[in-house]
Amino acid sequence: MNENASLISFFEEERPRLRAVAYRMLGSLSEAEDAVQEAWIRLNRSDTSDVENLGAWLTTVLSRLCLNMLRSRDNRREDPLDSYVPDPARAQKDVADPEEEALLADAVGVAMLVVLDTLAPPERLAFVLHDMFQVPFDEVGPMLERTPAAVRQLASRARRRVKGNAAAVPAPDLGRQHKVAEAFLAATRSGDFEALVALLHPGVVLHADKMVVPTPEPIFVSGASTVAQGAMAATGRARFTGLALLDGAVGLAMAPQGRLRLVLAFTVTDDDRIAKIEVIAEPARLGGLEVAVLDGAA
Structure with missing residues (x-):
């Protein structure tokens, strides 16, 4: 019981950061909440006793979940009811609060969300994790099964899209x-x-x-x-x-x-x-x- 309480406490400390990563990856509060919920399920089911950095482990799990959701938004996985593990503090509502989503969109920037939505999933993950959350390229690489140099190129291409070209206007x-x-x-x-x-x-x-x-x-x-x-x-x-x-x-x-x-x-x-x-x-x-x-x- 104490071990489970400790795990819940740790996850709640990590929740704001995980939610922020997921929202930037997916652009939808409801989908971000789903990804964080699934990360909790994975954590609760896994033996992480030999994991040195549990926060980094969670980021990797969440990022891969978001990557899969980006690649197939219409075929999202649904867990059977009997395997459901309650999220310790998830609000009991199926639809995200529009006011809260509007505040999040303002905080991130509507233009940023629009540009992120145009990126290929690997570009989006590389840019979000490295440029927005300072995750090193050598940690992002395994998530995408690419070398750090290749991930650097993905982030660079994304960065150019984000900045665009304003040279035509003084x-x-x-x-x-x-x-x-x-x-x-x-x-x-x-x-x-x-x-x-x-x-x-x-x-x-x-x-x-x-x-x-x-x-x-x-x-x-x-x-x-x-x-x-x-x-x-x-x-x-x-x-x-x-x-x-x-x-x-x-x-x-x-x-x-x-x-x-x-x-x-x-x-x-x-x-x-x-x-x-x-x-x-x-x-x-x-x-x-x-x-x-x-x-x-x-």
Whole structure:
């Protein structure tokens, strides 16, 4: 009993770190919780008396679980009921709290989650473990059955995707775009209609493709008040929306569960107001965008 209590206590100390790793690997809070639950089951079933670093052992187990889940999201393993080992502190709910997931997405960065979702599973694991959690390449290698040098290359490729290419947009313009996009997101999240109207040019035009609503035809809306009213109706979406580089320019990306669903691209006037908003949700158009993390966020 004392040994089991000690194991539970150790796992609870490790839980926040394991959960953070799993969330970055999977981009979904519910899937991350499932992976952590399975790591607990593996720990509870295993003889770890000869393991020198139990924290590293858990990280390896969890990482391999996440890797398998990434490779086959539609064929996730379900344990039979009679083999279930209760997680000592898992909340009794089947669906992750949307508010908690939104907070996690903010903490990690929506753009980061979107870019991570575009990486091949080995690239994602190498980048998350090494760049985000400082796990040495020689420890990541065995998880992927690759040499440390090969894992270094995987992480390097992932890093280039994360940073993207902002060279096409001058730095001063990026700063202005960042300020405007951040203000738009803040006003939308808080439901501040007046602040949003003030941010929009009086003749602002919004174009949304037919997948946004969806509708039979694309949507065209003009005028600051009209556009602001539409934005206020999308306040719920703003919880899973964050700043991102879209083809080198600053915009907003919406990514519930870490998967890109919609972006907003802005045209900004010289007096830092929004003259045009392009809302894109068509999968083909989203797939053609280069999404990257703003400097300082990676």
